Every structure is written in C-alpha cells, then in structure tokens.
Amino acid sequence: MARKQLLKTPSGSATIFGGEDIDYINQLLSGADQTSADPVVVKTIWKYRSSKLQIANPANTFNYNIAGQAITADKTLTIPVLGGDRSFVFANTAQTLTNKTIVRSPTASDTNLFPDAQVMPNIGKRKTAIFSGSVSTQVSGFANGAISVVNATLSHTNATTGRYSTFSTTTTSGSQSGQRSNEIRAAVARCVRPRYVTKFRFTAVNAMRYFAGLVATSSAFVTGTGPLDGPLEGYMLCYRSDGVDTTWKIAHNDNSGTTVFDDTTVTVAANTTYIVELKAPSSNDKFQWSINNGTTTVTGETTTDIPASTSLIYPQQVIETLAASDVKSNNLYYWLLETVDP
Amino acid sequence: MRFGGEDTDYVNQLLTGVDESASDPVDINTLWKFRSGKLQLLKPGASGTPGTSTNEVYIVNGSAITSDKTVSLPLLTSLSSDSFAFDISTQTFTNKTFPGGSAATEGSNNYIGDIYTYPAFRKSCGYIGGSQTAAIGYGQGQVGNAGTPTHGIGSTGKYLKLTTATGPNTQAGWKQDITAGAGIGDNPTLACKFKINASTTAYRFGIGWININAYPTTGSDDPLATSGLTGGAGLFKRSTDTTNVVIGHKGSNGTSVYDSTSPSIAIDTTNPHIFRIKADNASSSFQYSWDNGSYVSLPSNNDYPTTTTLSLIAYIETSESATKDFDLYWLIGDSQEFP
Numbered sequence: 001m002a003r004k005q006l007l008k009t010p011s012g013s014a015t016i017f018g019g020e021d022i023d024y025i026n027q028l029l030s031g032a033d034q035t036s037a038d039p040v041v042v043k044t045i046w047k048y049r050s051s052k053l054q055i056a057n058p059a060n061t062f063n064y065n066i067a068g069q070a071i072t073a074d075k076t077l078t079i080p081v082l083g084g085d086r087s088f089v090f091a092n093t094a095q096t097l098t099n100k101t102i103v104r105s106p107t108a109s110d111t112n113l114f115p116d117a118q119v120m121p122n123i124g125k126r127k128t129a130i131f132s133g134s135v136s137t138q139v140s141g142f143a144n145g146a147i148s149v150v151n152a153t154l155s156h157t158n159a160t161t162g163r164y165s166t167f168s169t170t171t172t173s174g175s176q177s178g179q180r181s182n183e184i185r186a187a188v189a190r191c192v193r194p195r196y197v198t199k200f201r202f203t204a205v206n207a208m209r210y211f212a213g214l215v216a217t218s219s220a221f222v223t224g225t226g227p228l229d230g231p232l233e234g235y236m237l238c239y240r241s242d243g244v245d246t247t248w249k250i251a252h253n254d255n256s257g258t259t260v261f262d263d264t265t266v267t268v269a270a271n272t273t274y275i276v277e278l279k280a281p282s283s284n285d286k287f288q289w290s291i292n293n294g295t296t297t298v299t300g301e302t303t304t305d306i307p308a309s310t311s312l313i314y315p316q317q318v319i320e321t322l323a324a325s326d327v328k329s330n331n332l333y334y335w336l337l338e339t340v341d342p
Numbered sequence: 343m344r345f346g347g348e349d350t351d352y353v354n355q356l357l358t359g360v361d362e363s364a365s366d367p368v369d370i371n372t373l374w375k376f377r378s379g380k381l382q383l384l385k386p387g388a389s390g391t392p393g394t395s396t397n398e399v400y401i402v403n404g405s406a407i408t409s410d411k412t413v414s415l416p417l418l419t420s421l422s423s424d425s426f427a428f429d430i431s432t433q434t435f436t437n438k439t440f441p442g443g444s445a446a447t448e449g450s451n452n453y454i455g456d457i458y459t460y461p462a463f464r465k466s467c468g469y470i471g472g473s474q475t476a477a478i479g480y481g482q483g484q485v486g487n488a489g490t491p492t493h494g495i496g497s498t499g500k501y502l503k504l505t506t507a508t509g510p511n512t513q514a515g516w517k518q519d520i521t522a523g524a525g526i527g528d529n530p531t532l533a534c535k536f537k538i539n540a541s542t543t544a545y546r547f548g549i550g551w552i553n554i555n556a557y558p559t560t561g562s563d564d565p566l567a568t569s570g571l572t573g574g575a576g577l578f579k580r581s582t583d584t585t586n587v588v589i590g591h592k593g594s595n596g597t598s599v600y601d602s603t604s605p606s607i608a609i610d611t612t613n614p615h616i617f618r619i620k621a622d623n624a625s626s627s628f629q630y631s632w633d634n635g636s637y638v639s640l641p642s643n644n645d646y647p648t649t650t651t652l653s654l655i656a657y658i659e660t661s662e663s664a665t666k667d668f669d670l671y672w673l674i675g676d677s678q679e680f681p
Contacts, residue, residue, distance in 0.1 A: 019345055025353055028372055035373035042376045047399060050386035052363065055415060060371075064415050067423075068400055071385045076401040077428070085412035089427035093416045094437035125535075125672070127470045127500060142472030142500075185472045185502075189495040310496060339471075341499035341535065341671055 125341040129186065129315070132334045133165040136179060143186035143315070143337065150221060150318070151177035157331070161273050162199070164331040169321040174223075177330065178318030182218045187312040190287070192339040195279040196315055199333035205270050208328045210239045211251070212317035212335075213278050216307060221318040228253035228260075233307040235287045237276050239268050242322055248276075250289050252306055260305040266291045266298050273333075282342075284309055378404040465524070468654065468674035469516055471500050481522035481654075481675070488557060488657070489514020494669065498614045499535070505667035506660045511560040515657025516670060520555045523653035528677035531620035532576070534656060535671035542584050542609050544662040549617055549673070550576010550590070551652030560659055566590050566598035573650030575628055577617050579609055581661045589619075589630060593645035601640060607632055614671060621646075 028034055054063040089095060129143030136152035138144065154165045169175040181187065188194040198212055211222050213236030225243045228234045231253050238251035238261065250262040277290040288301040307313050315337045321328040356362055382399040418424050427433055467481035471493075477485045491514075492503045504514040524530035534549045548558065548565055552574040558565035563580040565571075575591040578600065587607045588600040618631040628646050629637035640646070654675045660666040 022345055022349060022353075029353075029356070029366075029368045029370070031369035031371045033371040039373040039375065042374070042380055045380055045382055046376060047382045047384050049361070049384050049388075053383060066383065068383050068385045070387070071398045071400070074398040074401060076379075076403055077426070078403045079405055079413065080429075081405040081407055082411045082413075085414070087414040087416055090416060090418065090424035091427055091433050092421060092424050092436045093418055095416060097438055125499075127672070129472070141478070142470055144472055144476050146472065185493045187493070187495065188500065191497050192495055192500050312495065339500055342497060 127339045127341075129337045130334065131179065131332070131336075133163055133332070136165070136167075141337075143181050146181050146183035146186035147179055148182035149179050151175060152179065161201070162333045164200075164333040166329050166331050167319060168327050168329040169319060171321075171325045171327055173322055173324045173326075174320065176221050176223065176318050176320045177328075178221055178316065179335075180218070180221060180316035180318070181314040184218070184312060187218070187314050188214065188337065188339050189310050189312055190280040190307055191284055191309045192341065193280055193282055193284070194313070195277065195338040195340075196335070197275065197277045197338075198317060198335040199273065199275045200317075201273045201331045202270055202319070203329055203331070205239070205268050206241055207321065207323035207326055208239075208241055209243075209320040209322065210237075210318070210330065212237045212276065213251075213315075214307070214313040215316050216311055216313050217316075218312075218314045221316065223318075223320060226259040227251055229258045231256050231258065233311050234313060235278055235302070235306060236316075237278065237289070237291075248274075248291055250300070250302060252287065252302055254305050254307065255311070257305065262300065262302060264289065264291055264298055264300065266293060269293075282340075376402075465528075466674060466676045467518065467522055467524075468672065469502070469670065470672045470674070471502065474502055474504075474516055477518065477522070481518045484519040484522035485516065486519060486555070487516050489667075498537070499671045501537070501614075501669040501671045503539075503667055503669050504656075504658065506658060506665050508663055508665055509660035510662050511659060513557050513560060513657050513659045514667065515557060515655065516673060517555075517557065517655040517657070518653035518675070520553065520651060520653050523551075523553070523651040524675055524677035525651050526573075526621055526647050526649060529621055530652065530675060530677040531618065532654060532673075532675050533616065533618045534673040535614055535616045536656065536673075537614035537669040537671075538579075538609070538611050538658070539668060540611060540658065540660075540666040542611065544581060544660065544664070545579075545666040546581055546659040546661060547579040547587075547657070547668065548576055548590070549656045550574060550578070550619065550654075551647070551675075552576075552655055553647065553650045553652055555653070557655065557657050558659075561661070564598050566592040572596065573647030573652060575619060575621075575647060575652075576655075577607075577619070577630070583609065585609065589640060591628065591640065591646050593647050593650075595645045597645055599645055603630070603632070604638070614669065 050068040051065050053066040056063050089097065127142050129139050129141035131139040133156060136149045136154050137147045139147055151169055152167055154167065156163065156165050167177040169177045194214060196214055211227050213234065215222055215234035215236060216232055225240050227236065227238065228251055233253060233255055235252045238249040239245050246268060248264040248266045248268055250264060251259050253259050272293055275292040278287060280287050286301050286303040287306050288299065290297060290299045315335065317335065319328050319330040379401055381402040384397065384399050388397040465480050467477055467479035470478055474487045474491045475485050476482065489504045489506055494501050494503055504516065506512045506514040532551060536549065538547060546565065552571055554568065554570045559568045563582050565578060566574050573593060577587050578590040579587045585608065586602065587609055589603055590598065590600045592598045616633055619628060621628050628640045631637045654673055656670055656673050658666050658668045
C-alpha cells in the first residue's frame with residue numbers, strides 16, 4: 001500500500017470529488033507545503049504514539065524524536081505565557097537560564113538540591129571583600145588587613161534601614177573620613193570583573209564632597225573638584241557641593257586627561273539611603289553603574305575614559321567637609337568588592 | 343491508475359491508530375496547527391483509546407499569549423537524547439549556567455532561595471586571595487606558607503605568585519595546619535586553580551591532601567613517603583615526570599602509589615588549570631576532575647586514605663640552582679556534614 005496520487009487533470013467540481021482531491025490529502029501527508037492555500041487546523045484530539053512525533057531541523061535532514069515515558073495517568077504539558085520567542089529547556093543540554101526562581105531546599109514543598117559541584121567553583125572564582133560594620137580596618141575576604149582609614153573612630157547604629165557605621169570628619173575644613181585599601185593584595189582590575197557595592201546615607205549634603213568606588217591609588221584619598229585629575233585612573237561615584245552638583249555624578253578617567261563626569265540624574269539628598277553598584281561586566285570593555293535611592297533604580301554605563309583592563313584599582317570611599325566647624329558624616333551600612341576569575 | 347475504496351480506507355486507517363510508518367511515514371510540510379490541548383502524546387506501548395486506563399497521554403496546552411511565539415529546540419550538540427524540563431517536576435540539571443549579576447544592566451533575574459549549604463551542611467576552607475596566611479572558613483589562622491609571595495592580576499584572574507628561593511631543594515607553597523583538616527568521612531572535595539611557571543624539568547609540584555602539618559620532604563621524588571605521612575591524595579609532578587602529571591595517593595598499607603591519568607594530563611607551563619579531587623567515603627572511591635571536566639574515578643584496587651584527617655597543600659620545589667614559581671588563583675577545601 002502506498003499513498004496513491006493519480007495526478008490527473010482535475011476531474012472534480014465544486015460539488016463533485018475528483019481524484020485530485022484525494023491526491024491533495026496524500027500530498028499533504030507526503031511533504032507538500034500547502035501552508036499558503038490550506039493550512040491545517042486540527043480541532044480533534046491528535047495523538048502521536050511515543051516516538052512518532054518528529055520535528056525536523058530547518059534543512060529537513062534530521063529530526064527531533066519526541067518520546068514519552070511510562071506514565072500511568074494522563075499528563076498535561078503546559079507552555080507558559082512567553083515574553084518572546086523561547087527555547088525549550090532540557091535537563092542535560094548546556095543552556096544559560098534566566099528568570100528562574102529556585103526555591104529554598106530542603107523544605108516540605110520543594111526538593112531542589114545543590115550538590116558540591118555547584119557551590120565549590122564560586123567560592124574560588126568569586127573572590128570577595130566585605131566591610132559590614134565593625135573595626136574600621138577589618139574587612140572579610142581578600143582585603144582583610146589591607147585597609148587604611150582616616151578619621152575613622154566609628155560609632156555603630158541599628159536603625160530600621162539597617163545597621164551602619166558612621167564615619168565622621170573633624171571640624172576642620174578639608175578634613176576627610178573614609179576607608180581605602182592600601183596594599184596590592186586588595187587590588188582588582190577591570191579584567192577580573194570587579195563589582196563594588198555600597199549602601200550609605202548622609203544627614204546633610206551641604207558643604208561636602210563624597211567619593212566612592214575604584215581608583216588607581218593605594219596611598220591617598222581622592223579630593224578636589226577633579227578627583228581623578230592627574231591623570232588618575234578610576235571609576236567612582238561623586239558628589240561635590242562646591243562643584244554645584246545636585247545630582248550624583250560618575251567620575252571616571254583613564255591614564256590621560258582630566259576627570260570626566262557623567263550625570264546620573266539621581267538627586268543627592270540628605271537622609272536618603274542609597275545602594276550604589278559599580279562594576280565591570282564580563283565583556284571587559286566598560287564599566288556600569290546602578291543607583292537605588294529606595295524608590296527607583298537608575299543605571300548606566302561608560303565605555304570611554306575608563307581604567308585599562310589590567311590597571312590595578314583599589315576600593316575607596318571618603319567624605320570631606322568643606323566648612324569649618326561642620327562635621328560631615330557618612331552612615332556606611334556596608335561595602336562589598338567582588339571579583340570573578342575569567 | 344485509479345483510486346479504490348482502500349485508498350480512502352488507508353487515509354482513515356492512518357487517522358485511527360494504524361502504524362503506516364514503515365510503508366508510508368507521514369511527512370508534513372504544511373503549517374499544521376493544533377488548538378490548545380488538542381495535541382496529545384500517548385505514553386510508550388499504549389495503543390488504546392487515549393485517556394483511558396493504561397492509555398494515558400501527555401496533553402500539551404498553550405498559554406494566553408498575545409502574539410505568536412517561536413519555541414525552539416536546542417541543538418543537543420553532544421547528546422543523542424535529552425528530556426524537556428518543567429517547572430515543578432523533579433529533575434536533575436546538568437550543564438546549566440545560571441549567570442550572575444544583580445545590576446539591572448547585567449541581571450539574569452535568577453533567584454535562588456536560602457540554601458542549606460553553608461554552613462549548615464558544608465564546611466569550606468581555603469585561599470581566595472589576599473594575605474596568604476588568612477584562609478577563609480574554618481581554616482582561618484591555621485595556615486602556613488613557604489616562599490616569597492607576590493600578587494598579580496591578569497586576563498586569567500587574580501592570583502598569588504609563590505616563588506622558591508634559589509635551590510636546589512627549596513620550596514614555596516601554601517598549606518593548612520592539620521587542625522584545619524577535613525575528615526575523610528565527610529566526603530571532602532579539593533579544588534584549585536593554578537598555573538605552573540617553571541619549565542617541565544628540575545622541579546617538583548603537588549596539590550592535594552596530606553595528613554601532616556609539613557611540606558613533603560625535600561629532594562625526594564616520593565613526596566608521599568615523607569615521615570609521618572600516612573594518608574594523602576593529590577596531583578603531583580615529580581622531577582622524573584617530564585611529560586604528564588600523576589595522581590598520587592597513599593593509605594593504610596603505607597605504600598605510595600602514583601597513577602597515570604586517563605586521558606593523560608600534560609604538564610602545562612603556559613595556561614592556568616583547575617584540578618579537583620573528591621572522596622566518596624561510603625564507596626571507598628576517589629575521583630578527580632581536570633579543567634571542569636567530568637570526574638574520573640581512580641583505580642579501585644589501590645590504596646587511599648580512609649579514616650585519616652587531611653589538610654590542603656599546594657607547593658613547588660626546585661630541584662636545581664634556580665627559583666621556581668607557580669600562580670595560585672584559589673585553593674578550596676570543602677567537606678560535608680551529615681545533619
């Protein structure tokens with residue numbers, strides 16, 4: 001038996017079947033493309049026996065064979081609402097997954113397991129240094145003991161916004177208070193994908209400067225209205241009341257010229273808690289920034305006038321008073337510096 | 343040629359459970375749309391009425407999309423078969439990458455809930471950069487070192503360079519004290535990224551576990567014969583190894599064993615590599631992995647540490663009158679607690 005096709009001159013009419021009508025069905029089942037004239041719409045249950053549903057590759061040279069397993073009750077496979085074109089996920093195929101929530105394990109309601117292979121590499125590849133509020137020179141991770149401070153007699157506060165340490169200047173105009181790494185072992189470079197995150201707030205924003213980020217010096221705090229002049233390679237969050245800043249700026253520079261400032265459009269305000277992230281992504285060709293003021297998150301990136309790929313840059317943040325007898329304080333909740341081996 | 347009634351029968355048989363695959367497999371080249379819920383896949387071996395007992399089916403439903411979507415099947419490059427993944431089904435994923443990043447500019451929007459891995463189930467210790475004596479985790483303050491360390495950053499990562507003095511038979515390295523060791527019963531895993539900068543001769547090199555608070559005896563090409571060393575396992579390069587590294591191990595019978603790897607692992611002084619070795623105490627098994635490859639079991643009839651407490655070590659030793667160095671990107675030991 002074969003799907004017979006008579007290939008006769010049409011013999012049917014609008015009311016009479018001809019051989020070509022049966023041909024037409026058999027052609028449909030034999031590789032003819034009738035999409036334009038008569039796409040098929042199946043409104044009847046259409047069952048494929050296991051391994052009888054095939055999906056061809058675009059060249060129609062190889063097929064995906066869809067096989068079932070020994071289920072003992074009918075199962076409904078639901079394709080979720082999709083935001084765009086998507087690929088099926090398979091259990092063993094190398095795929096990069098996004099937008100997945102993997103719930104805690106183990107609980108009564110889920111059984112996700114995280115074997116050692118998933119935990120181990122990140123410990124080594126992802127190196128961290130964290131100041132979470134304690135002794136001003138002590139951070140956990142690779143920068144431990146490689147931190148220098150100025151005017152950092154800390155006080156500690158537990159608030160509804162979190163626990164923070166307060167770095168305060170003296171009453172002398174130009175006085176600074178902050179932390180910076182002072183050894184090469186605490187250094188990072190753009191090529192190891194540094195990610196610097198800090199949470200902080202000020203009680204006042206007049207007559208002051210504030211800089212936080214990564215800068216190519218381990219021996220001095222930055223200052224002035226052009227903190228990266230020199231030139232000094234760096235990528236920092238910047239606010240200078242004497243620079244007539246009303247919004248946060250991203251100060252950055254490579255090894256030539258003066259400081260370049262990008263406006264984030266995010267207003268600098270007192271008693272506002274900011275979470276700022278500065279990072280170099282895996283593409284190793286830019287820096288990116290993110291500022292959250294408790295309400296919104298604004299992001300941006302910088303591709304020019306940035307530290308070179310292997311230039312050593314060090315974490316630093318510093319507040320500076322610009323008025324005599326006017327102590328300025330930075331409530332520092334934490335800072336985190338993370339790198340990832342390529 | 344004429345149509346007969348059997349030709350119409352043939353079409354109808356196709357639509358009523360007859361297998362015409364051998365003589366006339368259907369080849370659809372026309373857009374063939376199924377209404378939601380109308381595509382069903384019968385389980386293997388079933389042939390009866392869909393949806394009845396022993397004839398259960400998978401029912402494929404769409405969701406309320408508001409524009410057409412293209413759903414692609416991946417290439418399955420190295421696999422001859424694979425399984426669909428579903429959101430709730432119990433499935434073990436391999437080869438999956440969950441990219442990191444939390445900034446909106448590079449966020450993956452993957453969220454992983456609180457995981458009972460650290461410290462409830464696992465204990466970790468090791469070196470990730472910074473002071474060579476300041477280990478992370480349970481080995482903090484229990485680290486000794488030899489040689490003169492310097493720090494470096496390059497396109498391959500951030501590392502500690504450990505350099506011997508001019509030899510012969512001087513060492514540079516990083517090791518835990520034994521008080522920071524892991525019990526073999528806790529299924530410890532060692533992982534290390536390193537790069538050897540020496541030539542292929544005139545030095546000795548090792549990464550692994552040993553049960554003593556000392557570097558191996560200098561001048562010996564049997565590092566596991568060191569006095570007091572009764573248990574150990576790791577990757578070694580002896581001065582007599584000029585082409586490939588070996589896996590060395592020693593257990594209760596007191597015999598040092600140095601196995602060739604399969605496939606062989608060439609001594610490479612150009613690129614960093616990642617070496618892992620782990621113990622499965624329950625099955626008296628050890629496996630190693632090279633450059634994130636699958637774990638390879640060591641021969642089962644050789645001698646391995648059993649109840650020994652093991653600590654981490656990575657070292658290089660020059661066997662000539664010249665300095666030798668290696669770059670230590672990270673060295674991590676991890677053990678498993680059984681709550």
